[in-house]
Amino acid sequence: MSSAEHEPVALLFQATPPPEIDGIRKPMKPGGYSDSGADIAHALRAAGVPVLTPRASPDPTQALDWVFPDTAEGIAQALDGGARVLWANTVLFSGHPLESVAGKGVRVVGQHPARVDRYDDKWLTNEVLRAGGCPVPASTLVALDEGPSTLALDSLTDARLEQGGLRFPLVVKPIRGRGSEGVRLVTSLSELKSYAAGLLAARDAAGHPRYGQRLMLEQFLPGTEVTLTVMPPGAYRIDGAERTFAEHWSLPAVRRFNHHEGIAPYNGVVAVVNNSVRISDAERQAPAMRNLEEWCAVAARKVGALAPIRIDCRSSEDGAFFLFDLNMKPNMTGAGRPGREDQDSLCSMAAAGVGWSYQELLLNMLRQAWRFA
Numbered sequence: 001m002s003s004a005e006h007e008p009v010a011l012l013f014q015a016t017p018p019p020e021i022d023g024i025r026k027p028m029k030p031g032g033y034s035d036s037g038a039d040i041a042h043a044l045r046a047a048g049v050p051v052l053t054p055r056a057s058p059d060p061t062q063a064l065d066w067v068f069p070d071t072a073e074g075i076a077q078a079l080d081g082g083a084r085v086l087w088a089n090t091v092l093f094s095g096h097p098l099e100s101v102a103g104k105g106v107r108v109v110g111q112h113p114a115r116v117d118r119y120d121d122k123w124l125t126n127e128v129l130r131a132g133g134c135p136v137p138a139s140t141l142v143a144l145d146e147g148p149s150t151l152a153l154d155s156l157t158d159a160r161l162e163q164g165g166l167r168f169p170l171v172v173k174p175i176r177g178r179g180s181e182g183v184r185l186v187t188s189l190s191e192l193k194s195y196a197a198g199l200l201a202a203r204d205a206a207g208h209p210r211y212g213q214r215l216m217l218e219q220f221l222p223g224t225e226v227t228l229t230v231m232p233p234g235a236y237r238i239d240g241a242e243r244t245f246a247e248h249w250s251l252p253a254v255r256r257f258n259h260h261e262g263i264a265p266y267n268g269v270v271a272v273v274n275n276s277v278r279i280s281d282a283e284r285q286a287p288a289m290r291n292l293e294e295w296c297a298v299a300a301r302k303v304g305a306l307a308p309i310r311i312d313c314r315s316s317e318d319g320a321f322f323l324f325d326l327n328m329k330p331n332m333t334g335a336g337r338p339g340r341e342d343q344d345s346l347c348s349m350a351a352a353g354v355g356w357s358y359q360e361l362l363l364n365m366l367r368q369a370w371r372f373a
Contacts, residue, residue, distance in 0.1 A: 052068075087366075091329060119326065122176070123216055126139060230300040232248055248300035309326060334348045
C-alpha cells in the first residue's frame with residue numbers, strides 16, 4: 001500500500017497527567033507509552049504510511065524521536081506539520097487536549113475521551129457489564145469509612161463478605177489502576193485489611209492518594225486465564241480479502257500462565273511472550289470459548305469501543321468464564337525497532353491468529369480511524 005493511499009499520521013504519547021476523578025488519579029506510565037508509540041510509528045512508516053515525527057530523521061532506538069506529546073502544544077505541532085490522523089496511544093479523559101480537534105476534519109485512532117473517562121472506572125464498568133448480562137465476578141467496594149456503596153475496611157468480617165458472595169481467596173485492585181499495579185491476591189481477613197490499608201495510604205510524588213480512597217474487592221477465579229482483543233465494527237483486510245464486520249468481533253484468545261501469586265505480572269516486568277500463548281484453532285471452537293468471544297463482543301458494544309480493547313477473563317472451579325478486567329487502552333508494543341524483538345503485545349499475539357503481522361494489525365486499526373465531529 002503506497003503512501004498516497006494514506007493521510008499523514010502522527011503518534012501521541014502521554015504527557016498530560018490525567019485529572020483526579022472521584023478522588024482517584026490514574027497513575028501515569030513511566031515514558032507515557034512512548035515505547036509502543038515509537039513501535040507503531042516505525043512499523044507504519046515501514047509499511048509506506050506517511051508518519052510525521054518530531055525529528056526529521058528519527059533514530060529507531062530513541063522512542064521520543066517518533067512521538068508527539070498529547071499536550072495542546074504537541075497536538076498543534078503535529079497538525080501544523082500536516083497530520084490528518086492522530087493516533088492516540090495515550091490515556092484519554094473528558095477535557096483532554098485531543099478534544100480540540102473536534103470539527104476540524106481530523107481522524108483519530110483510539111477511543112472517545114469521554115468513554116475512556118467513564119470506563120476506566122473498573123467498578124462502574126463491571127456494573128454496566130453485569131447489567132448487560134455479561135458474566136462478571138462478585139465484587140464490592142471497600143474504603144476506610146462506610147458509605148452508601150462501600151464497606152469500611154475495619155468492619156469487614158468473613159460473614160459480612162459472604163453476604164456479598166465473597167469468600168477467600170479474594171483479589172484487591174485499584175478502581176482506576178494501570179495493568180496489574182496494586183493488584184494482589186489475599187487469602188485471609190488480616191492480609192486483606194493490612195494490604196488494602198497500605199494501598200489507601202499510598203501517595204504519589206505530588207502527595208495525592210496513589211490509588212484513590214476506595215478499592216475493589218473481587219472474588220478470585222482459580223481457573224484458566226485468557227485475554228481477548230476485541231475489534232470495532234468496520235472493513236478489514238484478512239487473508240488478502242476485505243471483510244466487513246457490522247458488530248464488534250473478537251480475535252483469538254491468548255492464554256496466560258506463570259502467574260505470580262495468582263496474578264499475571266505487569267508486562268513491564270515480564271514480557272508477555274514469556275507467559276502467554278495464543279489458543280489453538282481447536283480450543284477456539286470449544287463452546288465455552290465461542291460463548292466467551294460473544295460476551296466480550298457484547299462488552300465492547302456496551303462501552304462503545306472505537307478501537308481495540310482487551311478483556312481479561314478467568315474461569316471458576318466449574319470451568320465457567322467470567323470477564324474480570326476491561327482495558328480501554330491495551331498495550332500495543334511490537335517487534336521491529338532494534339532491541340524490541342521480544343516486545344510483542346497480547347494484542348499482536350492475538351492478531352497472528354487471523355494471519356496478521358504486527359504491521360498488518362496496525363494497518364487494520366488505521367482503517368478504523370474515526371472523524372472527531
